[in-house]
Amino acid sequence: MVPMCGRAEEARTIELNNGMHIPYLGLGTWGQKKKSLGEQGTEAIINAVTTGYRLIDCASIYQNESYIGNGIENVLENKIVKREELFIISKLWNTFHRPDLVEEAICMSLNNLKLDYLDCYLIHWPMAYYEGDVLIPRDACGKIKYSNVDYTDTWRAMENLVKIGLTKSIGFSNFNRKQIDRILDICTIHPVIHQIECHPYLTQHKMMEYCRNNEIVIISYSPLGSPARPWALRSEQRLLDDKMLEKLSVKYKKTPAQILIRYQIQRGNVVIPKSVTKERIISNFDVFDWSLEEEDIKDLDSMNRNKRFIAFFRLKTYWNYNMKDMFESNPSV
Numbered sequence: 001m002v003p004m005c006g007r008a009e010e011a012r013t014i015e016l017n018n019g020m021h022i023p024y025l026g027l028g029t030w031g032q033k034k035k036s037l038g039e040q041g042t043e044a045i046i047n048a049v050t051t052g053y054r055l056i057d058c059a060s061i062y063q064n065e066s067y068i069g070n071g072i073e074n075v076l077e078n079k080i081v082k083r084e085e086l087f088i089i090s091k092l093w094n095t096f097h098r099p100d101l102v103e104e105a106i107c108m109s110l111n112n113l114k115l116d117y118l119d120c121y122l123i124h125w126p127m128a129y130y131e132g133d134v135l136i137p138r139d140a141c142g143k144i145k146y147s148n149v150d151y152t153d154t155w156r157a158m159e160n161l162v163k164i165g166l167t168k169s170i171g172f173s174n175f176n177r178k179q180i181d182r183i184l185d186i187c188t189i190h191p192v193i194h195q196i197e198c199h200p201y202l203t204q205h206k207m208m209e210y211c212r213n214n215e216i217v218i219i220s221y222s223p224l225g226s227p228a229r230p231w232a233l234r235s236e237q238r239l240l241d242d243k244m245l246e247k248l249s250v251k252y253k254k255t256p257a258q259i260l261i262r263y264q265i266q267r268g269n270v271v272i273p274k275s276v277t278k279e280r281i282i283s284n285f286d287v288f289d290w291s292l293e294e295e296d297i298k299d300l301d302s303m304n305r306n307k308r309f310i311a312f313f314r315l316k317t318y319w320n321y322n323m324k325d326m327f328e329s330n331p332s333v
Helices: 039-051 065-077 099-113 151-163 177-186 205-213 243-252 256-266 278-284 294-301
Strands: 013-015 021-023 026-028 055-057 087-092 120-123 170-173 193-197 217-221
Touching: 026 039, 039 055, 039 065, 039 278, 065 099, 087 099, 099 151, 120 151, 120 193, 151 170, 151 177, 170 177, 177 205, 193 205, 205 217, 243 256, 243 294, 256 278, 256 294
Parallel strands: 026 055, 055 087, 087 120, 120 170, 170 193, 193 217
Antiparallel strands: 013 021
16 A cells, blocks of 8 residues: 555555555545435435545444435446445444444444445444443433443454455544554454544544554545534634645645645545535545645645544543544644
């Protein structure tokens, strides 16, 4: 796996350690509002695939996989693409870490997505929640209820999903270095993907280097700084409004979002911006016939603040809290 350098038309996919290829650019589906979960969410998939997207990133916790599945079914039935041309990802939620629940979880996602198999299935978080029908279980005091399942046992069950053909590959999301080390020590099927928050305010250089050394491809989520996250403060600096991006937007005659997406691609990372708006879906895809100069990449790197927009610090009392032992010296919410 080699980072993409120069012009992006040279390659639109990156090879995984098992020989599969994943597109550099995909559509994220997290955080769609309730009103977007119906026809608008389905339409977003149709618009994205028609535009040229071939990677769709899903998760059961997003609670919209049935609508995403309607869109996938539409583009397949109308022969816009063949199934083998798509790369579909979903994720195992925290309440399904117990090994005997893992197959049930992926089957629910497959049924909702109207698919026979996934291209990759990820452990969404290393933290296991108390098993049951409640997605975020809490005790009488409102504190999250955890399970004592070790994610290495979950990983062994994930490997079985590959063996029985429910997914072609497996990986994880939001893990730290020590947690990945533990997986690598026991795995018989090598993880192909690590999905993490990554943008110029959180460049993740050390994690990128670590994953590259272990033949694991990074997928960058929240590449635009998650501007629509519900907990954003009005006074908080938005990544999209940073003066550096304003300067580069003028220089390249591209939007700040396009600059941020192109930045990740040139670093060798897969990137999954999200949108349900047709115009933005099309605009975000316009990153394959131009490139950022090396000095501008360095300027974007220099923006690093170790700033996390997606950080579950309320979970820090959990024994396996994933923000422990992060590479960054001062991660912040």
